[in-house]
Amino acid sequence: xxxxxxxxxxxxxxxxxxxxxxPIISLGEGATPLIELVNLPKRIGKNVRLLVKFEGLNPxxxxxxxxxxxxxxxxxxxxxxxxxxxxTGNTSAAAAAYAARxxxxxxxxxxxxxxxxxxxxxxxxxxxxxxxxxxxxxxxxRLVQEVAESMPVTIVNxxxxxxxxGQKTAAFEIVxxxxxxxxxxALPVGNAGNITAHWIGYSEYAGQNTKxxxxxxxxxxxxxxxxxxxxxxxxxxxxAGAAPFLRGAMVDNPETVATAIRIGHPMSWKQAWxxxxxxxxxxxxxxxxxxxxxxxxxxRTEGVFCEPASATSVAGVLKSLxxxxxxxxxxxxxxxxxxxxxDPDTAIAQSTRPxxxxxxxxxxxxxxxxxxxx
Ligand code: F0G
Numbered sequence: 001x002x003x004x005x006x007x008x009x010x011x012x013x014x015x016x017x018x019x020x021x022x023p024i025i026s027l028g029e030g031a032t033p034l035i036e037l038v039n040l041p042k043r044i045g046k047n048v049r050l051l052v053k054f055e056g057l058n059p060x061x062x063x064x065x066x067x068x069x070x071x072x073x074x075x076x077x078x079x080x081x082x083x084x085x086x087x088t089g090n091t092s093a094a095a096a097a098y099a100a101r102x103x104x105x106x107x108x109x110x111x112x113x114x115x116x117x118x119x120x121x122x123x124x125x126x127x128x129x130x131x132x133x134x135x136x137x138x139x140x141x142r143l144v145q146e147v148a149e150s151m152p153v154t155i156v157n158x159x160x161x162x163x164x165x166g167q168k169t170a171a172f173e174i175v176x177x178x179x180x181x182x183x184x185x186a187l188p189v190g191n192a193g194n195i196t197a198h199w200i201g202y203s204e205y206a207g208q209n210t211k212x213x214x215x216x217x218x219x220x221x222x223x224x225x226x227x228x229x230x231x232x233x234x235x236x237x238x239x240a241g242a243a244p245f246l247r248g249a250m251v252d253n254p255e256t257v258a259t260a261i262r263i264g265h266p267m268s269w270k271q272a273w274x275x276x277x278x279x280x281x282x283x284x285x286x287x288x289x290x291x292x293x294x295x296x297x298x299x300r301t302e303g304v305f306c307e308p309a310s311a312t313s314v315a316g317v318l319k320s321l322x323x324x325x326x327x328x329x330x331x332x333x334x335x336x337x338x339x340x341x342x343d344p345d346t347a348i349a350q351s352t353r354p355x356x357x358x359x360x361x362x363x364x365x366x367x368x369x370x371x372x373x374x
Contacts, residue, residue: 052334066169071166088261
């Protein structure tokens, strides 16, 4: 028996819309670690079980790979020769990589000057046609939808329903690892595709329907059941400068240091409200300072380096714990959506600068002495 892992489509084949002949485009995505935080709960003095699903360890460094393996697989199956997306960076990196793997063309629209360096390098290196627009993500999303009406390109943003089908597998993995659904599941929210996908996954696993699923609309064809009937309370956290779910209306000029979620017109607006209602959850917002503090706390106390947007889930949970909205004793999973290496500029800007010394033993010993505790 082989133990070679070949990606989430093979692993969850029976729960995904693929057939025997579907040509699967995979880079071995999924099966990311669910890391129990050991230092952070002690530090905040809360008796909770806090785990992070580190999606930054996917092939291109973000959760987008889960959706992209499905979207590109289905595009190729349908005979498409080109894909297109608007992106704050991670979707473009994933689209570029999976298109390269499939041998098709990718076009990515990104907001000029507003995507993290690592993500830009990925799209460029994988040979994507990178189109920088003088506008934000929301403008890019509108343009992609217009262009796809007349050009032979398949949209691989999360409005492509196969994306959410791939992304729902993160919820399967969590239930299988924990042996049950967590009490709370927290995610950063931009377009709100991922929170919707997780809810679809948890619902399907629990044998329950959700109106958030465009495939089933309350009677899911892929529903398997068999898991526990329990589903988590879903928590969606936004950056304060890009928080349409808190304002209850679209935001025209979103701004945040967490460029991945610099989105004012979420595509899965209706679905995310359904998720909130069906799960009994809530939306909340975090300031840029709270987001960066959570990112640094994770890196320095737990050894986990995620990108700023990803830390919004942890920043939000810290806030909800402090407010008593999440009770002691709870099991909480936070999704860390992308790797910290995606955005080296932001990491360097908030860290201690390296010291420069002579290349001598004495100089190194001095630095050690100066920095030893006590
Ligand atoms: N975290 C990261 C690191 C992201 O890149 C994104 C979205 C999100 C969270 C929000 O997920 O949109 O499903 O609510 N990034 C998209 C992109 C928009 O283009 O890479 P969502």
